[in-house]
Amino acid sequence: MSSRISAPGVLLLLSVFSSPLWAQDVTVLQARSRIVVVDVVATDSKGNPVKGLTAADFQLLEDKVPQTIRHFDEHATVAGDAPAISTPKMAPNTFTNVVMAPQGSALNVILVDALNTPREAQPMLRSQLGEVVDKLPPNTRVAVFALSDRVVMLQSFTSDPAVLKAVLTQRKRMPASASLQAQGGGAGLVGSDQIVGAFDPGTPIAMFERSITNIVGDQQIGMTLDALQEIGQYLAALPGRKNLIWLSGSFPVDFIPDINSAGGLGTFSSMRFYAEEMRKVSSELARSQVAVYPIDANGVQIDPAYTSALPGRPAGAVENDPGYNSRMSSAFSTHLEKVHGEMRQMGEQTGGHAFYGSNNLARFVNQAIERGANYYTLTYVPTNTNWNGGPRSIQVEMVHGKKINLEYRTGYLATDKTVTANNQQTTPESQRTAFSTVAASMKRGAPTPTEILFKIRVTPSGVIDPPAKAEVPVGAGPLAAVSRKQQRRYKVDYAVNPEDLHWRVDNGVRDATVEFMMVGYDRDGSVLNSASRTLSLKLTEANYAAAVKGGLQLAQEIAMPAKGDYYLRIGVMDKETNHVGSVEVSTATLVMPRS
Template sequence: MRRTFALFFLALGIPCVAQQPAAPSVPASAAQVPPLRKREPDLRVSARLVYLDVVVTDHSGQPVPDLKVSDFKLTEDRANQRITSFTEHVPATAKLAPNPLPPNTFMNTPADLQDTSRTVLLFDTVNTPITAQMYARTQILKYLDARPANAPIAVFLLDTQLHLLHGFNDDPSDLQSGKLGKKLQPRQSMFLNSGGGSMPGERQVRAQFREDALRNSFRSLATYLSAFPGRKNLIWLTSDVPVGQNYGFDPANFDLFNTFTADMNGLANDLNLGRVAIYPIDARGLTVDSGFDASHSGPPALNSGRQTFQLQRNMLLDDFARRTGGKAFYNTNGISQAIDEVETNGGRYYTLTYAPTNPNWRGEMRRIDLQVDKPGYSLNYRRNYLARTSNPPPPSSKPDPKAPPVAPPDALHSAMALGAIAPFDIRFRVQTSLDPKPVDRKTLAADPGTHLKGKWQKESARIYTLHYEIDTRNLQLAVTPDGHRTGSLQVLATIYDDLGQLANSAVANLNLNFTSAEYERLQKVPLSLDQKIAVPIKSNFFLRLGVHDVPSDRIGALQVSVDAIGSPAP
C-alpha cells in the first residue's frame, strides 16, 4: 500500500490525470478562499498619481504628530503641486490579528494587509566581517527580546543568496524564544578584501560578486515587499559596500563611479515603487580610524586610502538612504537603539498623493521637493521618481541571431529553495496532520512513492497528510471547442533539515479539465486535494510546499517548520 505519497481530488469530482491513481471523489469543502488582492505600486501610471511617504522629526529627532496638509509645500522640478490626499499613520497600538485559521493550517498569502508601517531587518553577512557580525547579532537579539510584539517585522539574511528567516505573519514568540538566534548565525564572508594579499583580479571578482548579490537582493526585496501596503522600513545591517573593480585602499586607483553606484538610481526607483525606505546601519558599531590612534605622532593621515574609502562608503550609504526616504547610521555603539529609532520614527509617517502638472511622461527622472511650514523640522522622503511611460519603447536594435540563447532563470527551483522569498501568485492554504505511529525504514524502502535521501533512508519516519485548498482564479486555463477549461498544474512538497539538506520530496503533475459548471463553481470554492509525505523523526525539519501553474509559470510557495505542526488531539 502506498502511504508516503497519495493525491486525491476532492472538488466536484473533477477529472484530471496525475502520476498516482485518484481515489473516489467526495464533495468539496465549502470553505471560501480569501479574495485576491490586486498588487498596485505607489506610482500608478494609469492614474498618473504619485504616492509619497514622509517622516517628520523635530530638532531632537522625535517624530512630529498631528500635522495638517496645509503645513506642507510640494514641488516637482520646481513646479508647485497640489496635494490631492493626505493621511497620517501611527504605530500599531495592539498586536495585529491575522485572519483566523484552524489549528495546523497555514496560508501562503499575507494574513495581515493593514496599511501600517512594517520593519524589515536585513543581516548582510556578505559585506560584513565575522567580528562585526557577532556584535551585530548580539545587538539584534537584544532589541528583539525587548521589542513589543505589536507590529509586523520580517528578518532576512544575505549570504550567497537571500533567506527569509522570519515573516511578517510568523509567530512573534519565535523572536523572543531563541529560535531566531539559531538561524541568525555569523558566517565568514569569502568575498571581503583580505587586505594586501589579494591580487587585483581576485579583488575584482570578489567585488563583482558582492555588487551582484546586493543588486539582486534589493530587487527581490522590492518585489516581495511591494505586495504589502504601507511604508516598509528596511534596516540594512552591513559594514562595507562594494566599490567596483579597483576595490582596495589605493586612492590613485579608486573608482568613485563604480557599477553599484551607477545602478543605484534603478535600485532606488524599484524600492520606491514598493514604498521601501532604506536604513543602512554600520554593523561594526563605534569605530575609530587608526590614523587617530594615540600611538601615532603628529596629525592623522587624512589622505590615507582607508579614510578615503570610509568617506566614500558613508557618502554612498547616505545617498542611497536619502533617495528612498531613509537615513544612514554609522559610528554608533548602539545598534539596538538605532533600530529602535528607525521603528519608532518610521512607524509614524504621512502619506501624500498628487497628480503631477507635467503631463508628458517620457521616462525621465523627476525631482521632488517637500517642505513643512515649521522651523527646526527634518523630513525624510524619496527625492525623485522615474516617470515611466505606460507603453515601453521598442528595442533600439534587433537581436543578434548569432548570439547563443540565454536560458531563463528557473523560477520554480528558486521558489522551492529553503528560506527563499515565497511567491504567492498562486494562492493556497494547507491543513496538516500527522500519523503519530512511526513507519520503519523497511516499510519506507518498499514504498515506491518514498524518496528519502542519503542517511534518512536508514531512519524511521512519520507520515504527514497535507490537505490543499487552491484558488484557481489565477490559473491560466485554455478554452476548448466544447467549452471545457484545461490546464496543467504541479503540486510539490519538499522536506529540508535545518542545514538546508534535502531529505524528501514529492511531486505531482496534473492535467486539469473542467466543465463549464465545474469552472463556475471553482470561482467560489477552492480546488481541494490531498498529498502525503514522510518526514524523518530525528533532527529538525522544514516543509516547503509549492503550487505551480505551468502555462503561466505562476507559483505559490509556503514554508512551515515541522515543529509547528501539532500532534492530533487524543
C-alpha cells in the same frame, strides 16, 4: 444540516501544475492617469515623530512644479504601550489567517548582511539581534532576510516576538562569513589589511594582489546589488510602505586609489565606481515603496593608524616612511565619510534614514522601525503627462515655515508601463487585477491578507514511495521533483467565512465563484508543486446560514518531497471581487504521523 458542500470532485486534488499559478497569460490594464505615491516621515529636531499634520501643512512639487495632493492619510503608532494582540490557541496542525497586527501598519524587513560585514564585527551584531525583539513595539510585522553568498529568507512576516527571537538568536540559522570574505574582506571597506602592506605596493606582486582584490570586490558588490534588487522585486507586489533595515559593515561605494604606490604606479588601478548602480537600485526600491534604513554594523570605528593592532614592520617596509601614518589616517577618514555619505544618500533617495557611529545596533533598529511606522501618505497625478522614461524629482515642503525634518523619496523614473504586480508605483486599488492579487498573496513569505478569513487543518500522510515507473518524462518541471522521490501528501481541510465572499442572490439561491490555491515552496522560495481549482458555489439560504456557523468546508491535497522542510502557501480568492485570504504553513511545524 451539514454545511459541507456536496459536488463531484470538490477540491480533492491530486493533480498539479508544472509552473507557478501566476505563470500564465493574463490581461493587464493600461492606466489612464498615473498616480504617484509619496510616503513622508516628519520628525522634530530630536528625531521624534511629528503627528497630527494635515494635507494643508504640505506643499508637493515635481520638477519644481506644484502638484495637487489628491489623497492624504496619516499612519501613526498609538501613544504609549499598545497592548499586544493575543494569538488564538489552535489545535495541532490547525492554522488561520487572522493577523495579529494592524493591517495598515508598515512592513519591516531586517537584512542581516554577512557578505559585507567583517568577521570581527559579526559577533557584536549577532549578540544584539535578540535585544531588537525585546524592545520591539507590540504587533510590529517583521520579516528577516540574510545575505551571505546569496540572499535567503530566514522568517516570513510575523508579529510574534517568540518566533522572531528564535530566528534572530539561533546561531545555526544566521549566516557565517561569506566565502568572498576570506579573500577580500568587506567590499569597499578600508581596513588594516588593505592599507598596511609588507612590501612596496609599486612592485608586480603588489599590483597582482590589488587586481585580485578588485576582482573580489567587483563580485562582492555585484552580489550585494543583485540581492537588493531581488528583495525589491519580492516586496514590489506587497501593498503599502516597506522598511528595509540593512545591517551591514560596508556599503557599495567607490574604491579609493592605492595611497602607497611608489612613483604613482597603480595609483588609480584600484579605483571602482558603483554610485550609479546604487542609485538605480535605490530608485527601484523607492518605486516599490521601500524605504532603506542602512545601519553601520561596525559600530564605533577607530583610526587604524593609531591602534596597537598594527602588525610588525619589517626593515625597508613602506610603513616605515615618516608620512605613512598620516596618509593612512587620511585615507581612513576619507573612506569612512564616503561610506556614511553613501548611506545617507541611500536613505534620502528612498525616504529612509542612515544610522552609524554607535555600538548600540539594537537601538538603531528600533529607531528605524519607529520612524518607518509614523508617516504620511500623499498621492498626486503629475501635471507632466510625457512618460518618456526620464527622471522626475519630488520635493515636499512644509508651509508656513514650520521647522520639521521631512524624509521622503526624492524622485522616480517616468516609465510608461502597463499595470502589473511589479509596477505598483502608479496602480490605484481600483485597478487591482486577479494576476496582481495572486502574485502578491501567494508569494512565499508575504504578509497574509485577510479580506477572506478562513481556518485550515493540515493532515500529512505517511511517507509514500515513488512509483516503480516514472509518471512523467524527464525534464517535466516541478512535478518530477515530487513524483520521483519519496513524498508526503498534505490534505488541507478548509473552513471559509462565507460572509467575506460576494454572493449573487436569485430566487433564494446564493451563488459565488471561488478559487482555492496551494503552492509548495522549498526553503529558497522555488516552487515545487501547486494545485488550484475554481468552483461555482450555489447555496440555499438554509445552507448559507449553516455555513455562517461552521464555515464553508472543503478539502484539497498537494504532494511534496518527504525529506526536508517546505512551505505551503494556501489561499482563497473571490473571483468576482479579487478579494483574497492566504496563510503559510511550514511543514517543520506539523505533527507528522509515525511512518
